Amino acid sequence: MANFYSPRDLNFQLFENIDLSKITDIPYFSDHSKENFELVLEAAKEIAERKLHPLLTEMDRKEPQLKDGSILIHPGMKEIVRQFGEDGWINATFSYDEGGQQLPWTIHLAAGYILQAANYSSSVFPFLTTGAANLIRSFGSKAQIDRFTPKMYSGQWQGTMALTEPDAGSSLSDLTTQAIPTEEEGTFLIKGQKIYISCGDHDACENVVHLLLARIKGAPAGTKGISLFIVPKLNPESGEPNDVTTEGLYHKMGYKGAPIAHLMFGSNEACKGYLVGEANHGLKYMFQMMNEARLGVGMNAVAIATAAFHASLAYAKERPQGRKLGEKNLSQPQVKIIEHADVKRMLLFQKSITEGTLALLIYCSWLSDQVTHDKDFETRKKRESLLDLLTPIAKSFPSEMGLQTTSAAVQVLGGAGYTTDFPVEQYYREARIHPIHEGTTGIHGLDLLGRKVIQNDGLGWKELMKEMQKDLIKAKSFPELKTQCVKFESAIQEVNTCLQKQLGKAQKGPEVFLADATLFLEVNGILCVSWMWLRQAATSIQALKNSSDKDFYQGKITTAEYFMEYELPKIQGLISRLNSETFPTIKMKESEF
Template sequence: MSAPILNRRDIEFFLYEMFDVESLTNREKYQDHDRTTFNGAIDTAQAIAEKYFMPIRQKVDANEPTFDGEKIHLIPEIKVGLDAVLEAGLSAPTSLYEDGGMQLPMVAASGAFAYLSAVASTSLGYLSLTHANCNLIEAHGTKDQIEQWVKPMREGRYAGTMAMTEPGAGSGLADLTTTATKDEQGNYRLTGNKIFISGGDHDLNENIIHLVLARIKGAPKGIKGISLFIVPKFLVNEDGSKGDNNEVALAGLFHKMGGRGHTSTALSFGEKDGSVAYLVGEEHKGLMYMFHMMNEARILVGTGAALTALTGYQYSLHYAKERPQGRLLSCKDPESPPVNIIEHPDVRRMLLTQKAYSEGAYALCLYGHELADDEKTALTPEERAHATTVLDFLTPIIKSWPSEWGHKSNDLAIQVLGGHGYTSEHPVEMFYRDNRLNPIHEGTTGIQSLDLLCRKVPMKNFLGYKAFLNVIEETIQTTKDSETLGAFSQSLADAVVNLREVTNQVMAAAKSTENNNPDLVFSNSVSYLNMFGHITIAWLWLRQGDLATKALATEPHIDEQKFYKGKVQAMKYFFNSELPLTYHWGSLVKNIDSTSFDTQPDWL
């Protein structure tokens, strides 16, 4: 069955109506662009996706990377597709022209990259992690490091990774044991083991540049003693040619349930003399530097999750419109022909839920991209500072909400197809497996929830928390008097009031001498994350509903009417069926429900 990868009209709605990317051409960095160049980038990405990645989508899934003890083997079509992305300048579309990029605004770049991300799954991780690696070194490295490592990565000759997790530490980075020792010449030698390193080994590039967290010998314990190092797979000779192996050895591959185009590796560093390592920035500030890449990767994870949900929705929608089966309850004639399954109310419920989840999730990610752009290119220092504050606060939600609810959307796509949904003849079961990785990638949902409730909310006297709620309040104020949207605006206002009450109570409990156990007080942090995430998505749907309502008032062409009515209906669904859940989650948080906390290990 030939189904569209994505709905192009929806991409254009987000770019040109909701986020008004054309207005950014007034900024000096983007003055060369207009709607034509933005659409051109989307056209190019879509063409590459359809030519190089669509034909191999299921082949990549069926042929995961293998390791023969000496070398990793990938199907060759992956490199062909990645080279096409590189040649088109889409591997780093937001980078400056002189760095080989297209100098696109981040929202426009996300719109262009959408087709590639939706169809190529994690195969594009080789490029996106390299781009994030470059951004970190450019922000915190020296000029020599940028020249030696970033330049060939931007050219596509080298690849980049981030290496944090260790077998004995997992997400507990304070316990990492990888060690760097300074020799008499002031150089560093690094030894240790890292696991779950995405893209940690392959033969797609001539070198791989690892950004590795390690503890310098004698450093303080905990996260304050962590430093960051550049560790190339191969040393580089003075003339720029590839040198000796830098004692970076592949210990093995992890075999994932999805995302099989991207290697997941266990790496061993410095088993003999130690891997040569180059310090980034200052000693003991490594985790702070790594957050530059981690936060970028978290937004990429959320965006990938949203797009996997969107493409699953499109596939199941297309299927439902073409698959005849059964008759409606109101039909009493057994001789009548079967109806297409989209006519069945429960199928429409599942499709509308997918639409609300996936389009809401993508709107959230694009908002994150807009903020990331504004913190660098907004016209005033105040606007840039505000964008930084809100983006930092929202990052746990941008990463986790699409990851959690995106794979729930893919679950519904399987259900729409019925028995065909869980067979490999259709890709929706693959989408589900691919997307199920995302609640774990770059920090589990539990970790993100603790980051939000324990750190981001109270940070700087609740600065980010207050700033973002003010943004929501602005939308409430502009929609409260609308005949169509007034009731939804009030529902969102009520949910925000409840959110504030819940937040005040849990913060008071955290300070109370009566509740002096933070493990208990914050034991429902995931419920808080769910509540805040759903309120955020409701706000984004109210914005979409506002735009759609105004467009419908102009009596557009019939196809446009259908599009905008779909937006309004998805907004109604989210407010009627999803937003009420926030009160249940809030009750668990503010009442310090101890059901999970009180459960003893030997009861399970």
């Protein structure tokens, strides 16, 4: 029934390629077991198949509406929002004390992947509430936690992240929303506007709790003067409106089921906000959460790409068209299009990207779980640096490649793929958001090259190289992987030489140094996914010997070969550009376009 992802592959990723059952050695997870994790995934599959997927098309066709200042969403979504709360999805990773299940984040993210693949729009609602609640429990006071989180956990209240303003999108340092102290300690009057607020208002929840960035009057300019506030739509006790008004609803190309609002705060000077943690530390708090959110967005991208891949795969297995090349006998029936090498190329492209980036995201979430619970300072620092380095890659590469893989899915279906009779055109539209939100690809390029490869004396990069070498040595023990190992090893060297050249450019100023940071990000995306495929190929060769599931493992090995043959060589053109010393993008003047 689940035709939007492969349960078999997800199981492989979690329990074979990474042995996640070992995570129960960590005391926080000691009540859990592999069986238990599988039950969680099974529950996600159940709600995805029975509730989310059936609404996929309808939520796209019947967009939310703004009526009398309120946003009305698809009625079917109301029950789902509530169920996400009741079934414990929102606070699953939190401690027992908080009513959570102490679930590894890896399992939570994997379950999320199933929900997102089934219906991306609907998965956004709990995802945001979890993020907002997590900010409160991490940095808020006990009183704030008690006041706001229980109804967020239960799905009665929606959580949001309110960052962007009309003049402050990528440049958060320019935000101008004001917070004016009141007589009541910790309570401020908020005044300003926020745009692009996902789930910023809707009628499936009783209240909306905004985690909002603003400047306390008199705070320093730039990012050092930004504070974090809890701003509820309604007063939690009285239920009275808190002067938060919905100014507009954005209509967008895709994931139409999730409402994106333009909100006004304090138009009547009566919007109360509650300071979270210390004044002027807001951006630091937000970023701590944003790393998880970024991996989350990477996973969203993988999920949509996965659904598109499986839709096109199913079509290719059923649709007859043409004959094998060289077949002249027209009385022969047409063959299924999956028999054409060019169609298989488009399917292998999708499989290699979706399963390769899924492996990367799962690896990152596993790292995140380790970092959160690791007792050893040195190990934690290393893993944290590695995770910090991988985050911009794991957010951006799946997002950018998702555009190309969902496009390949459309192409496999041909004319049918362009019509609304099949879901691939919707996936193509939905995938387009991911290179934009939670930091554009350009921003993540700057983050990787301008910050992450340098900080802590390059510790993150050193760790990455160490981990790649470890897996390379293992892979070399399999003669079947000889060619792949040669290709991967030489790619590692090329990328390292390239990195040294980039660092050399830093002397020429930040513009020259970072002009092609986006390309450097892409190179590393390709390199990391090659690494993930080498791991998967090695795991599969081992498994093949004692398994009856030979097709699955052989498919993995051939897909790894595909990636090394077709995708990895793309770093050549990128590196040749990165190593150049002429800079047309800097030289070009506005008037010359």
